[in-house]
Amino acid sequence: MFNAIKQYLSRLLARVRREGWKQTLRKALTVLHDEGLRGLRLRLATMSNSAADYAEWVRRYDTLDAMQRERISERIAGFANPPLISVLMPCFNPNPEWFREAIESVRGQLYPHWELCIADDASTNPAIRLILEEYNQCDPRIKVIFRKENGHISASSNSALEQVTGKYVALLDHDDLLPEHALFWVADAITWHPDSGVIYSDEDKFDTINGRFGPYFKCDWNHDLFLSQNMVSHLGVYRTSLLREVGGFRIGFEGSQDYDLALRCIERLEPRQIIHIPRVLYHWRVHADSTAQSMEAKPYALLAGQNAIANHLNRCGVAATVELGDPTGYRVRYALPAELPLVSILILAHSRPELLRQCISSIVNRTGYTAYEILIIDSGSDDPAMQLYLENLAGQNNTRVLRDTEQFNSAALNNFAVEHAKGELVCLLADDTEVIKPDWLGELVSIALQPGVGAVGARLWSPDDTLQHGGMILGTRVASYAHKHMPRRYSGYFGRAALIQSLSAITSACLLIRRDIYRSLEGMNDSELKMAFSDVDFCLRLLQAGYRNVWSPYAELSHHESACLRYENAVREQNSFASEVMYMQQRYGPLLLNDPAYNPNLSLDGSFDLAWPPRIQQT
Structure with missing residues (x-):
């Protein structure tokens, strides 16, 4: 027992040295909420990529014994x-x-x-x-x-x-x-x-x-x-x-x-x-x-x-x-065409007018790409302040307001918005995001116009300057955010939080795609996935159709996701959330456990920690 506690403390301190107390505590609370005390204990037992842990991992899973050598010889x-x-x-x-x-x-x-x-x-x-x-x-x-x-x-x-x-x-x-x-x-x-x-x-x-x-x-x-x-x-x-x-x-x-x-x-x-x-x-x-x-x-x-x-x-x-990129990698800057294609920025408005106002203001004042329109979809908000703001906003800065009073279903509302969009490209954008860098939209468009590209996603930061969205990694809980809560000064696992790359899934909090591709897939699944995972499912269907989904760290926005936490927690308590997890597991089961943008030697929570054991056979 004493040795086990000593190991837990050693691994916990190793994590703190790498990421700091604040991030470590936040991750621990998230695991405790999602997986309970048993899950937290399992994570403590298996986390960290320190040299000592890797040496033990090598001893267990990457060292051949006489029987394994014999099996290899037979093969x-x-x-x-x-x-x-x-x-x-x-x-x-x-x-x-x-x-x-x-x-x-x-x-x-x-x-x-x-x-x-x-x-x-x-x-x-x-x-x-x-x-x-x-x-x-x-x-x-x-x-x-x-x-x-x-x-x-x-x-x-x-x-x-x-x-x-x-x-x-x-x-x-x-x-x-x-x-x-x-x-x-x-x-x-x-x-x-x-x-x-x-x-x-x-x-x-x-x-x-x-x-x-x-x-x-x-x-x-x-x-x-x-x-x-x-x-x-x-x-x-x-x-x-x-x-x-x-x-x-x-x-x-x-x-x-x-x-x-x-x-x-x-x-x-x-x-x-x-x-x-x-x-x-x-x-x-x-x-x-x-x-x-x-x-x-x-x-x-x-x-x-x-x-x-x-x-x-x-x-x-x-x-x-x-x-030359950051860290010792490279950045490819794709050229935009002389005549910029129109982008329809689609924003689903909830009942927080101050967030929407902040989002719209940041787009108008900080976006260098000029060929865009803004479509705001009001899903039936009864907040007088929201209604007044939308009335004043309509017609300004190439902005349109559409109303859909159906029960809240983000997939259906996104599909509705795309059908009313005029742009060659559409950008799904959460109303609690805020533009950081002026070239965010130009970066996304330049990548989306490349052959074979489906959805393109951005790097989203939390208000405390830690990473909120570095792309999605498939796993046991359908999908997790890569490098979530990582401080800005870090570049992630072998630079992957700071390099353009293909990923299996990208969040709809900021997702840009050519409108014709979106429509060719008949949009997002608004029947089986009304509460969650419609963006993950959409991205996986893009993969199946032969497209690749690309994430760029050079398109940067803030995501005030804490404003949505009460909604997300409510979703988790509904039976529909569990049924949607089951739907995703039944449809994509093997893929969820073998994300091609990840590795079977890494844990399924998207943390890039070692998997104990790995999901491959030794011989």
């Missing part, structure tokens, strides 16, 4: 056509000990069908040549080429590529490690997806003192996030014929040569040919000169990445500029 023996995987390793003056460890991590693979193609880029340390000659002689699967002069990593990688005979190429730096089951899971993915062109896995970091730490559990293929950060990175695996089609690694992109390579490869692939393996199959060594520590270790790498994205957009005919 390998069952492969009808096991692919040869070529591990590509350029090297230049690596630490000899670390270099040997990297090579041995390949030789120690449970999957035997591999070759290691090493190109030495004219290392000046004679020990490196001795090591290479030794391995070249003792293992016929290791091929070595010695370059006569140093050409840097792109040229060296191309020299290694010349030796490749495998069907797929896996990239490995000269001081990093592959876990023993890495190539097995790659071969397994190839077996299931024989036309795959790019395969990538989750990754973590390690050093000689702390062991493994800092896991990056990635989402499935996410085009928009990939233009914000190199989410493929490690372990990256490419079909050899594709690598040669695109001309291999390009000179001039050193530091982000693999990012540039991946960008050129995906241009020739369908999204279904880009496969994510949700397992840590790469250990990235942290040392003073490594970008595993920070991209600041090699600032030229950031600039090379920026150039690679700009080149990619230019090749694809996309009018956009690329900027």
